[in-house]
Structure formats: structure tokens, C-alpha cells
Amino acid sequence: MLKLTDVAVNYGSFTAINHVNIEVAEGEIVVLLGANGAGKSTTFRSISGISKLSKGESHFQGMPIGGRAPDRNVREGIVQCAEGRKLFPQMTVQENLRMGAYVHRKKKAEIKDSLEYVYHLFPILKEKHHDEAGSLSGGQQQMLAIGRALMSKPKLLMLDEPSVGLAPLIVEQMFQVIEEINREGITILLAEQNANAALSIADKGYVFENGEIVVQGTASELLANDEVRKAYIGA
Incomplete structure (x- = not known):
């Protein structure tokens, strides 16, 4: 459904994301993990059409979207x-x-x-x-x-840090709803710092640091990765 190939976004002389390669299949829940400023939101903005690509390509359902206006992207899902x-x-x-x-x-x-x-x-x-x-x-x-x-x-729903500032019980309810939305046929791209909760419902994930993807894999692989667990799950 969605494919980013060697995507970069610059704000002036500052490179916000670089060499980003992401694939999201129809019906998946895919999570982007990373600290504030790691590049998750800029990646979302590049997909939406709010931030223009400095290099690379992005495709949605096989069609290029790198230069498309945000309102058209919304109409397309x-x-x-x-x-x-x-x-x-x-x-x-x-x-x-x-x-x-x-x-x-x-x-x-x-x-x-x-x-x-x-x-x-x-x-x-x-x-x-x-x-x-x-x-x-x-x-x-x-x-x-x-x-x-x-x-x-939406055909592709991008949720940017939906659990921030919420009580644990509300977070649990929120992720249950995200799963229900996905079961209704909506593909989910989720940016989160709550790695444990996000990976518990995701099919796969990408870990961002300093604007680049440093680790990727299935949700079970990331949950089993010692570096990921130490940095984002605290275990």
C-alpha cells in the first residue's frame, strides 16, 4: 500500500530524515518507534504531502505521491x-x-x-x-x-503519538480501539514512544534515531531485540 524509497526531508540546511525506506502492506499495523525529534513526525508529514521530499520517492497504492497536495492525499485515503x-x-x-x-x-x-x-x-x-x-x-x-x-x-490512517499524556487505563483502551479500526480494514501507521503497547498490536516496526532507521523487523523480533528493549521498553 505504501512504499518510501531512500526518502530525505531537509528544512533549510537541517536534514530531518535521511535514507528512510519503509513498506506498509494493506491491512497491516506498522509502528515507527523513537524518541522526540527522531524523525517520526517528519516522515508522516512527508507522506501527507505537508513536507516536501528533498530526495527519494514515495508511492501509495502504486502511484507516486511525493509532489502531491495534502488535500488530494486526503481524498485518496x-x-x-x-x-x-x-x-x-x-x-x-x-x-x-x-x-x-x-x-x-x-x-x-x-x-x-x-x-x-x-x-x-x-x-x-x-x-x-x-x-x-x-x-x-x-x-x-x-x-x-x-x-x-x-x-x-482513510485507507491509511497515520496516528502520531496517540498515547502521549494519557493515563495507563486510557492508553490500553486506545490501543484496543486502534486494533478494532484495523480489523475494519483500515491500514495503520503508528508513531509511538510507548514501544511495549505499540508492538503488542503491530505486525512490524521501524526504529528511528537522528532521522534515520537504525533497526527494523517484525514486532516479535523488535520485542526480542535487547537494544530495543533496553532503549524503549526498559527491560
């Missing part, structure tokens, strides 16, 4: 749920969700179905659909951010 949620705090829960469906705004029946799906995944959002997004708890805001992304009807 590449949807990013950004780190920090980026909600509209003074808009209601339902208004935020409808903003996620903007590229499909003429398809009223599909928007209704998408809303029902999001409310099925996150019943608390239905309960609070008239509340302002800024009044929600951190966990509820993360649910809303994921729900808004789902309203764009």
Missing part, C-alpha cells in the same frame, strides 16, 4: 491524526467531527454513516456531541482527534 490532537476547542464535538468529513461534504449519507461509526467506537463522544471540544478530558480529546480522522474515510 491518506489521513493523518497529528500529535497534540489539533482540535478546534470552541467548536462542538460534532462540529469537529464534521470538519473531518470536509472532503466528502457533498455525500450526506456517507457522513451520517461515518458519524454513527465514530460514535460506536467512542460512545462518550455521542454523549458529549454538543459539548465544546476544549471542555473534554485529555483522553476524550484524543478519541475526538481519531474520530475526526476517521470521518475522512
Whole structure:
């Protein structure tokens, strides 16, 4: 579904990522691991079309996307749920969700179905659909951010640090929902620092350091890798 080949992104004279090679098959959950600033978010931005490639190639479903506009990528099914949620705090829960469906705004029946799906995944959002997004708890805001992304009807859903700042019980629930979304046929690319939780649901992963991939393998291989366990799992 997605293939990055020798991708690099420069911001001026600073190289944010370099020699990045990633493959994501349809139906997989793939995790990008690494500390803050390691290059995970820049990789997401390069896939979305927000950050332009300095070199290399990126393909989605066999089509080149390296120079494609972000809005076209969303229409084609590449949807990013950004780190920090980026909600509209003074808009209601339902208004935020409808903003996620903007590229499909003429398809009223599909928007209704998408809303029902999001409310099925996150019943608390239905309960609070008239509340302002800024009044929600951190966990509820993360649910809303994921729900808004789902309203764009993604084929590939990129989740950037969805567990940051959340209580352990909420993190566990969040990863259960990510698994459920994947079972519905949506491919997941997940950037995480919570390696143990992420690898427990992933098919494979890539470890970033200083903008480059230093280790890659199946989830079981990474969980068994002593260096990965010591650096990211604490065991």
C-alpha cells in the first residue's frame, strides 16, 4: 500500500530524515518507534504531502505521491491524526467531527454513516456531541482527534503519538480501539514512544534515531531485540 524509497526531508540546511525506506502492506499495523525529534513526525508529514521530499520517492497504492497536495492525499485515503490532537476547542464535538468529513461534504449519507461509526467506537463522544471540544478530558480529546480522522474515510490512517499524556487505563483502551479500526480494514501507521503497547498490536516496526532507521523487523523480533528493549521498553 505504501512504499518510501531512500526518502530525505531537509528544512533549510537541517536534514530531518535521511535514507528512510519503509513498506506498509494493506491491512497491516506498522509502528515507527523513537524518541522526540527522531524523525517520526517528519516522515508522516512527508507522506501527507505537508513536507516536501528533498530526495527519494514515495508511492501509495502504486502511484507516486511525493509532489502531491495534502488535500488530494486526503481524498485518496491518506489521513493523518497529528500529535497534540489539533482540535478546534470552541467548536462542538460534532462540529469537529464534521470538519473531518470536509472532503466528502457533498455525500450526506456517507457522513451520517461515518458519524454513527465514530460514535460506536467512542460512545462518550455521542454523549458529549454538543459539548465544546476544549471542555473534554485529555483522553476524550484524543478519541475526538481519531474520530475526526476517521470521518475522512482513510485507507491509511497515520496516528502520531496517540498515547502521549494519557493515563495507563486510557492508553490500553486506545490501543484496543486502534486494533478494532484495523480489523475494519483500515491500514495503520503508528508513531509511538510507548514501544511495549505499540508492538503488542503491530505486525512490524521501524526504529528511528537522528532521522534515520537504525533497526527494523517484525514486532516479535523488535520485542526480542535487547537494544530495543533496553532503549524503549526498559527491560
